[in-house]
Amino acid sequence: MFSKLDDLVKNYEEIGQQISDPEVIQDQERWTKLMKEHSDLSPIVEKYKEYMGVQQNLEDARLLMEEEQEEELRQMAKEEWNECKETIEVLEEELKILLLPKDPNDEKNVFVEIRGGAGGDEAALFASDLFRMYARYAERQRWKIEIMNIHESGVGGFKEAIFMIQGKGAYSRLKYESGVHRVQRIPVTESGGRIHTSTVTVAVLPEAEEVDLEINPNDIRVDVFRSSGNGGQSVNTTDSAVRITYLPTGLIVSCQDEKSQLKNREKAMKILRARLYEEEQRKKAEEVAEERKSQVGTGDRSERIRTYNFPQGRVTDHRIGLTLHRLEAILDGDLDELIDHLITTDQAARLNQMTEQ
Secondary structure, rough: OHHHHHHHHHHHHHHHHHOOOHHHHHHHHHHHHHHHHHHHHHHHHHHHHHHHHHHHHHHHHHHHHHHOOOOHHHOOOHHHHHHHHHHHHHHHHHHHHHHHHOOOOOOOOOEEEEEEEOOOHHHHHHHHHHHHHHHHHHEEEEEEOEEEEEEEOOOOOOEEEEEEEEEOOOOHHHHHHHHEEEEEOOOOOOOOOOOOOEEEEEEEEEEEOOOOOOOOHHHHEEEEEEEEEEHHEEEOOOEEEEEEEOOOOEEEEEEEEOOOHHHHHHHHHHHHHHHHHHHHHHOOOOOOOOHHHHHHOOOOOOOEEEEOOOOOOOOEEOOOOOOOOOOOHHOOOOHHHHHHHHHHHHHHHHHHHHOOO
């Protein structure tokens, strides 16, 4: 581990010299790339320097314990040695986590797709609750939301909601949300007071740029049609809605949220690119199935990941066995405690895997 850290420090210092070179500064593309590399390495280099400083203090305290004649000073040195030893153990764990391979998608914007599953109207209503939960979370993170497509149900819920969240680290925080979310509550239409169970499927896809995935124009068919709202009400009197079919697989993406056909096409293409990119990533992950298995689960949409139990006011994440009795706060977007636990568990699993290799 330490030889790798020494190499990283050396690389960090070399990049530091390069970004001050007038020739490099003139090449904006290269300079920007090096600045990003320097910025990415900075946290681990700073942590390693902190570690080396504490290691030096530990050695100084050890020498003082061996050489000092006065008992009181020897005792002070022993206390400092014990403190340094504890700090070093903590710093070593932090360094191991910082050395874990980064998910290349972590800093990307995301598309979130929410669809009502089993439970009819109640599932659609809960889909709208989850949409609000993620919208409130994005607001707390100062991220921006852009609605891509919403298909309302007749009772005020959502059969489907697709939206984009733009912000630093959006995918790194939200990627654990993919899967089946189950709700247990008494529907407003239930006169007998019985608890119903419904499900909603959530998919979180990293935004794919054109450089990530190129789509051959000959592989898509674009159809335009007149958009309509809930109950068949006219949203627009022109053919502004867009349906894109990816011919090799038959994948279809529709978008009618904008009044402009061009904007709907742009949005539909973004969603299509993200779905195809996710499929490509999934195939790659299957090639290293053991790695995927060891993680918290960030892709299987059929996996039941969480239950929201209204009568008991609790939320249970089944992947990590965590139950929080703060249902109302969580549905209001207070997701950090849940997400932090998921990230910690994922990191621990990957650290364990690295140790076994």
